[in-house]
Amino acid sequence: MTSATHNPVWDLPIRIFHWCLLPGIGFMWWTGETGRMEWHSYCAYGLICLVVSRIVWGFIGSYHARFFHFLVGPKRIIQYIREPGEVTGHNPLGALSTIALLGLLLAQGLSGLFSVDDASFEGPLAYIADGDFIDTATEWHEVNWSLLQAFIALHLLAIAFYQFKRRQRLIQVMWFGSSETRQGAEPAKSSLLALVVLAAAAGCLWLAIAMAPEPPRWY
Ligand code: HEM
Ligand code: HEM
Secondary structure, three states: OOOOOOEEOOOHHHHHHHHHHHHHHHHHHHHHHHOOHHHHHHHHHHHHHHHHHHHHHHHHOOHHHOHHHHOOOHHHHHHHHHOOOOOOOOOHHHHHHHHHHHHHHHHHHHHHHOOEOOOOOEOOOHHHOOHHHHHHHHHHHHHHHHHHHHHHHHHHHHHHHHHHHOOOOHHHHHHHOEEOOOOOOOOOOOHHHHHHHHHHHHHHHHHHHHHOOOOOOOO
């Protein structure tokens, strides 16, 4: 009797990171639109730490998480568009989308730290910079959000296309972490290492916030 082989693709840290984004972004949207700024900022700190840790994991993480293994040059991208096949991990277009989404998520979080709203909330780093910078960051927070929404919509359409039209089981692989059909890579790196990276990111963010100057008093 033969049993299906499970080739490791997405390690646990990548999957936890990914599936936290869905409720996380939904919550940020709701709190941002309804002005629940305390909750908005706490959830944002969690997301910033997750995104920064994912970027670090892109250098030291498991095989398919590492940028050097999935980022390819224009030649390979064009070749993939001409002859698309099934790829273990991100395909060349998925790789571009990953970079765009990670970049936009980071920009959203960082611009938020310097943003102010029209009521009484200020991002914790707003008063490191001058008024012009705060205005630019606040504006960018809004523009970047529109870009992020567009890229998330594109991401969902692309996933639906590969999943249902091309019949590639991307969602199952992102959920279970392994593929029964594709060749796997080296074993996953320790999730404990990812936890250390996350704790370091949280420590740095906490230090930056704790050291930031207080907002000016208007009275
Ligand atoms: C707020 C919503 C979402 C955001 C911001 C988001 C973001 C991302 C990011 C950044 C990656 C790259 C993962 C990495 O390498 O770290 C990714 C991959 C992926 N996402 Fe999402 N995602 C979202 C929602 C969803 C949903 C709802 C699904 C499906 C039901 C989904 C399915 C996938 C799959 C299957 C991959 C792997 C793609 C591949 O094989 O190349 N995502 N997503
Ligand atoms: C990934 C992280 C973040 C996401 C997805 C996000 C998302 C959003 C959204 C959807 C809005 C409403 C935008 C609109 O009305 O057009 C908003 C507004 C706002 N966010 Fe964030 N945000 C993030 C991080 C942060 C952080 C870290 C802070 C500060 C601690 C922050 C502070 C603000 C402020 C002050 C506003 C109101 C700006 C205004 O009134 O124009 N955000 N954010």
